[in-house]
Amino acid sequence: MKDNLMKNINPETKWQDLTPGGNIYASGNSAEFKTGDWRTVTPKFIEEKCKQCLLCVPVCPDCAIPVVDGKRLDFDLDHCKGCGICAKVCPFDAIEFVKEGE
């Protein structure tokens, strides 16, 4: 049970069922914490302008630019906070930001 405890813990969990001191029995689990709703502007990936130089990937603080087989895909909007760093580093204007909901 303990191995799955992280997944079971939520704001309804009783004190008896929490781990001692809030310790976390898992790793690499920040993906489970969605930060996409912090965003006020949304990135647009303009694929035709992209040369796959991948400069945008390492600067993303939220690992929100997935890479598969050496090529970047569209943004992971569950985690992108809309900081805009990727657009700043892109030499080819392949990333644009638009207001949320537009």
Next chain:
Amino acid sequence: MKKLTEIRWHGRGGQGAKTASLLLADVAFSTGMYIQGFPEYGPERMGAPITAYNRLSDEPLRVHSNIYEPDFVAVVDETLLESVDVTAGLKPEGAIIINTKKDPKELLPLLKGYKGKIYTIDAAKVSLECIGKNIPNTPMLAAVVHASKVMDEKLFLENMRASFKHKFATKPEVVEGNMKALSMALEEVKVYEG
């Protein structure tokens, strides 16, 4: 033997009054007694007057306060007689033991009307003669045991030999000198019956 013997030591920082109280506690322990040996702590400066204490008893000890009405007072440095009220609270049926070349009677004027027994020992002479250094602790310890009768003197010497052998394990040549100092002090201690 009396149920509880309380001893107060007066010395100067660096002279070993604390060590003497710990040595006495040690040897009393090895004869099967309950013991306390403790100094009064404060700013630790060479030469400053310091006080140390012993409680020795056949029964467990529980009071941890300083000793205000000692059965015996040991003065490791006679120059303290001028500046410290060494006989304060000393029981009249007890005794004071002083490290000095002088005869006990000569010290009377310094003891603020104290009427009990006075023992003196020239600890410097004894230790210089037997150990080759001025270490007043060892002769004073013997003089205190002699005056207080807290333990049999033969038993005291036997236990001290064992304790010196342990303490000086790396330099066994000094054991005999220290033992000689104890025996000599037991003989040389002078008493004024008051």
Next chain:
Amino acid sequence: MAINERLSGNEAVSFAIKQINPDVVAAYPITPSTEIPQFISQYIANGEMTTVYVPVESEHSSMSACIGSEAAGARSMTATSSCGLAYMFEMLYIAASNRLPITMAVVNRALSGPININNDHSDSMGARDAGWLQIYAENAQEAYDNFIQCVRIGEHKDVKLPVMACQDGFITSHAVERLELIETDKVKAFVGEYKPEKYLLNPDEILAVGPYDTPQYYMEHKKAQTEAMKNARKAIKEIAKEFEAMTGRKYDMLEEYRMDDAEYAVIIIGSSAGAGKEAVDELRNAGVKAGLIKVRVFRPFPDEELVAALKKVKGVAIMDKTDSFSAAGGPLGAEVKAAIYGKVDGITAANYIYGLGGRDVRVEHIKQVFEEIAELVKTGKAPETYKYLAIRE
């Protein structure tokens, strides 16, 4: 066969640590903190212990190192005193909230100023709400016995909290006394091996210790911590029973001395209990029904035991070896009064501040306290909220 020895309180605790041979001791040797880290490092240098000694640059670091090593799965210990404990303050809370059963020898000394190095309880009482268990010793024997029990209590599966094993600075820490030691194999068997459920150096399980805790969870974690402290009461009693079976020496949350038919009682912590017992005996010989309660465990607080012990008492004096500067008394006074409120009828409770900064506590002082509470009971006068004992004024 138990071993008769003559040791100072510091030597006794150091010897217990040597016998336990923990995985890690991380300490900073402030002077004149405690000789304990010095003795431990000598034992290690002489090859008498296999403990890893971590010398650090401050007490904040010694506690941090203990937190790290305990979380890693190592039985960790340290020792400190006075301002050293104060310097650990931040990390004390981390150790407790991370549920790390570190055992710490505390040699109680005053917190300056005015600058003072002597005994009182202002250091550990200042850390009373840090979430550590606190167990206080009257003499070198208890300092030794308590330390060994503290390891088991903190590591108990229903507790998992750090423990301070306290003794009075200089009065017991530097006084040589006769005591009985336990054979090393028995001590080792008693404390057993430290087997934490989860620890960082376990290659088979993933663990992150000490994450940020949001308001949605923080109170639940504190609730779990306070429940662990409640559980400690049972663990303390169980382990004391086991210890008694091994040594014949009895321990509990409190020690009651001649309390059976006592009309007047003194509640006290630490080495001055000895002078208190002597005062009780002298008063009993004079026909006064006096008794004494020594609080051995201050955290968790022995509220139920105090209520039971005070049921028939007419007047009680609660002795604090620190002032909380609440202008309403000391911490023991406040907590005893809170514990008995509505549960003990018609008792006169007076609170005294005594023995600060090494002020000697004599049998006569405790007798004076008994006289004063007897007088209050007789006249029906209300006691002062609190008062300083034997103060020049």
